[in-house]
Amino acid sequence: MSQMLEIRWHGRAGQGVVTAGESLGEAAMHKGLYFQAFPEYGAERMGAPIKAYTRLSDDTIEIHAPILEPDLVVVVNPNLIGIVDLTEGIKPEGTLIVNTQQTPAEIRQRLGFSGGTVWTVDATGIAMAELKRDIPSTLLLGVVVRAAEGLVDLEAVVGATRESLGGKLRPEVVEANVRALQRAHSECVQG
Amino acid sequence: MVASKYMPLDGANAVSQAMRQINPDVVAAYPITPQTAVVQNFSQYVADGIVNTEFIPVESEHAAMSACIGASAAGARVMTATAANGLALMWEMLYIASGMRLPIVLTVVNRALSSPLNIHCDHSDGMGARDSGWLQFYAESGQEAYDNTIKSLKIAEHKDLLLPVMSCQDGFITGHGVERVGILPDEAVREFVGSYDPEHYLLDTDHPVTMGAWDFTDYYFEHKRQQSEAINNSMPVILEVCEEYERLSERPQPILDCYGMDDAELAVIVLSSTAGTARSVARRLRAQGAKVGVLKPRLYRPFPAQQIVDCIKNCKAVAVLDRAISFGAPQGMGPLYTDVTSALFVAGISGLPIVNYIYGLGGRDTTPPMIESAFADLRVIADSGDRGDLVRYLGLRA
Numbered sequence: 013m014s015q016m017l018e019i020r021w022h023g024r025a026g027q028g029v030v031t032a033g034e035s036l037g038e039a040a041m042h043k044g045l046y047f048q049a050f051p052e053y054g055a056e057r058m059g060a061p062i063k064a065y066t067r068l069s070d071d072t073i074e075i076h077a078p079i080l081e082p083d084l085v086v087v088v089n090p091n092l093i094g095i096v097d098l099t100e101g102i103k104p105e106g107t108l109i110v111n112t113q114q115t116p117a118e119i120r121q122r123l124g125f126s127g128g129t130v131w132t133v134d135a136t137g138i139a140m141a142e143l144k145r146d147i148p149s150t151l152l153l154g155v156v157v158r159a160a161e162g163l164v165d166l167e168a169v170v171g172a173t174r175e176s177l178g179g180k181l182r183p184e185v186v187e188a189n190v191r192a193l194q195r196a197h198s199e200c201v202q203g
Numbered sequence: 204m205v206a207s208k209y210m211p212l213d214g215a216n217a218v219s220q221a222m223r224q225i226n227p228d229v230v231a232a233y234p235i236t237p238q239t240a241v242v243q244n245f246s247q248y249v250a251d252g253i254v255n256t257e258f259i260p261v262e263s264e265h266a267a268m269s270a271c272i273g274a275s276a277a278g279a280r281v282m283t284a285t286a287a288n289g290l291a292l293m294w295e296m297l298y299i300a301s302g303m304r305l306p307i308v309l310t311v312v313n314r315a316l317s318s319p320l321n322i323h324c325d326h327s328d329g330m331g332a333r334d335s336g337w338l339q340f341y342a343e344s345g346q347e348a349y350d351n352t353i354k355s356l357k358i359a360e361h362k363d364l365l366l367p368v369m370s371c372q373d374g375f376i377t378g379h380g381v382e383r384v385g386i387l388p389d390e391a392v393r394e395f396v397g398s399y400d401p402e403h404y405l406l407d408t409d410h411p412v413t414m415g416a417w418d419f420t421d422y423y424f425e426h427k428r429q430q431s432e433a434i435n436n437s438m439p440v441i442l443e444v445c446e447e448y449e450r451l452s453e454r455p456q457p458i459l460d461c462y463g464m465d466d467a468e469l470a471v472i473v474l475s476s477t478a479g480t481a482r483s484v485a486r487r488l489r490a491q492g493a494k495v496g497v498l499k500p501r502l503y504r505p506f507p508a509q510q511i512v513d514c515i516k517n518c519k520a521v522a523v524l525d526r527a528i529s530f531g532a533p534q535g536m537g538p539l540y541t542d543v544t545s546a547l548f549v550a551g552i553s554g555l556p557i558v559n560y561i562y563g564l565g566g567r568d569t570t571p572p573m574i575e576s577a578f579a580d581l582r583v584i585a586d587s588g589d590r591g592d593l594v595r596y597l598g599l600r601a
Contacts, residue, residue: 034381038211041383047211050380053323053566074479074486076343076376077570 016069017160018079022098023088023149026058031176032088032149033066036156039164039172040068048073061096068163084159087111088135088149099125107159109200111135111148116203131155133200142192143185150177150189154197166197204453207385214345214377217384218284218310218370219244221352223254224392227308228279228399231259231270233289237322239312239378241284264289268296268309275305276414278404282356283307286374287314290328294335300367301336302430303415306359306399307367309337310352313475313526314374315565323566324374326474326526329503330538336430338368338437339504341474343460345384347501348372350454353387356396357444364437369504373476375566387452395451434505441502458502463489464514467496469581472511472543473524474500477562477569481524484574495578503539508546515543516550519585521557522577524597528561534594537561556590562597573597 019036023029030051037047051064065079081101087110092098099108104127110119116130133155135148142151153169170190177186212220218241222230230249232242249258257274261267264285275281285293290311300307313329315321326341333339340355342348348370355368372378387395403412418426438458445456462482464470471481478499485495498514500507515521523544525537532541540559547555560577563569577597584590 034211037381037383041209041211046383048380048382049211050376053375053379073382074343075483075571076373076380076476076479078568080570080572 016067016073017084017163018082019066019068019084019086019156020079020082021064021066021086021088021149022092022096023062023064024092025060025062027088028147028149029062029064029088032153033064035150035172035176036066036153036164036169037068038176039153039168042168042171043164045070045163046073052078061092082106084109084156086152086156088152093122099123102128104128107131109133109152109155109159111152113137116201120203129159129202131159131200131202133196135196138192138195138199142188142195151192151196154193154195155200158197158200166194169193205388205391205451207387207452209383210386211381212345212384213240213379213381214342214348214372215240215312215379216244217345217349218352218372219248220386221349221392222282222310223248224387224389225280225282225353225356225396226254226393227256227282229257229259229271229274229281230283231261231267231274231281232283233262233264233267233285234260237285237287237289237314239284239286239374241310241312245284264292265296268293268300271307272296272300272303272305275300275307276303276404277406278401280356280360280399281305281307282310284310284312286312287316287322287328290332291316294332297332297335297337299415302426304365304430304433305367306365308352308355308359309367309369310348311369311371312374312378313371321565322374324376324526325564325566327528327564329369329371330527330529332369333504333538336366336434337504338366338434338441338502340368340370340501341503342370342372342377342501343476343479343499345372345377345380345382346454348377349384349386350448350452350456351501353392353395354444354448354456358437358441360399361440361444362402364433364440366433366437371475376476385452385454391451395448437505438507458500459507459510459514460499460501461496461514463494463496464498466494468494468519468585469578470496470498470515470518470521471524471574471577472498472500472515472521472539474503474526474539477524477526480569480571481574484571484578488575488578493578506542506546508542508549511543512546512550512552515555516552518555520581521555522560522581523557524560524562524577526563528564535561536594556584556588558584558590558592559594560597561594567598569598
């Protein structure tokens with residue numbers, strides 16, 4: 013039986029959420045995995061709450077539908093807490109990654125999530141320091157790599173990020189993204 | 204066999220890659236909405252000099268297909284792309300392309316037709332063109348969209364066919380969804396499609412011909428009969444090209460994708476991306492002991508009628524899922540259902556309970572629980588022998 017990891021992303025349009033999901037898929041592909049990455053399409057306006065999905069599998073992915081019961085939920089923008097049902101459908105043993113200055117215990121309490129694992133990281137703080145802009149999605153991949161240990165490694169994600177951003181951004185901006193990603197990878201905390 | 208290189212591509216980009224590798228002589232397309240990234244990417248290849256295609260950006264899809272017809276009649280290898288209302292606007296010219304037996308390949312990213320205004324996936328556009336004399340493939344994934352596009356060109360240009368081909372995939376779901384897609388080496392694709400050497404073309408001034416001529420009550424009828432026969436007899440060529448491509452790519456290229464149909468009691472027939480969702484559900488149900496199957500026609504025109512009948516004739520109940528409504532057909536059934544049921548009738552099979560589900564119009568998500576509910580309905584129908592409602596809906600608000 014094939015192994016599949018299903019990830020749902022929550023953020024706001026313009027924060028690089030879709031790109032992050034695609035970069036993760038690309039990194040997984042370089043490790044020989046299959047993937048799907050797609051957003052939920054609504055009215056596309058900057059700042060609107062959006063969802064995106066990434067599936068990673070060691071076999072062909074047949075299902076073509078939104079992820080209803082994610083293994084992993086990534087909350088790119090903490091101001092969605094209380095606005096969007098972030099833990100909807102998450103598996104009891106699932107993992108929640110939140111961009112926040114708060115601790116995993118505080119997040120658990122705010123979201124009423126007692127199962128699985130919670131990782132937190134101040135991705136916005138890191139993004140503001142390294143990129144001077146609140147675009148924390150890509151660097152959260154550093155946390156996804158730790159949370160989904162063994163599936164994709166940091167090196168692959170860094171490579172995929174360089175590849176996906178390389179075509180669009182100046183080299184120093186790409187490297188700042190990589191630096192931010194590595195910082196998120198080492199600074200995130202589990203609880 | 205040659206190894207594919209894996210790339211992270213959305214379905215539209217996968218088709219652009221196929222077009223880049225084919226490097227057609229002419230691509231004429233309308234460059235803005237409802238156009239997709241297929242043409243956006245391809246026009247970049249043209250601008251960058253990666254292909255030497257003559258790219259003609261035109262003022263409408265009607266003009267796009269007109270330019271394709273002119274170029275193809277002149278002797279060029281021609282491709283284009285469209286979606287939704289764009290395909291609808293091509294309608295008049297679709298018939299002219301097929302009537303003139305011009306082997307144009309049109310890649311379609313299936314999207315809903317207005318009104319109300321909607322740009323998301325359904326099959327109203329492609330199904331509206333199903334009687335236009337074009338062959339039609341429907342793809343489950345970006346990978347299939349890539350593979351079907353390459354096969355479509357070789358099928359279209361085969362000397363025994365000279366029929367235009369539409370290669371369709373689901374808007375947004377695969378069109379915008381990024382996945383791992385295996386791309387053949389450029390040389391392998393070029394060798395597979397070969398060069399296009401038409402026997403009759405307008406620029407062959409040593410052998411002048413007239414195309415699209417006035418055809419009155421005297422011969423129009425005979426020419427239409429010939430056109431119909433060409434499509435009716437196209438299956439051997441289609442199968443031959445699919446098999447050749449399968450050997451090249453080492454990816455299965457059935458015209459009818461069957462899962463669990465050897466002993467299925469309950470079966471779902473569905474096109475494109477939802478077939479994958481249905482199959483993933485069927486695998487789970489099979490693991491629990493349910494004898495279920497999924498049938499996905501990858502080729503819709505010509506309709507593989509006998510093959511479908513052979514697959515489902517021993518089932519106890521069958522559901523046909525349609526992502527379009529054939530308005531005014533009995534109870535508003537869908538086009539795939541009318542085709543499947545007429546195939547059964549022609550084969551003399553009348554006792555098989557078979558119901559129709561309309562699903563996913565305007566991009567409505569079609570989730571595994573919806574497919575499970577269809578299989579559950581089929582169980583009830585098979586056990587009770589009561590077919591119940593002919594036309595049903597999946598994911599429709601109460």
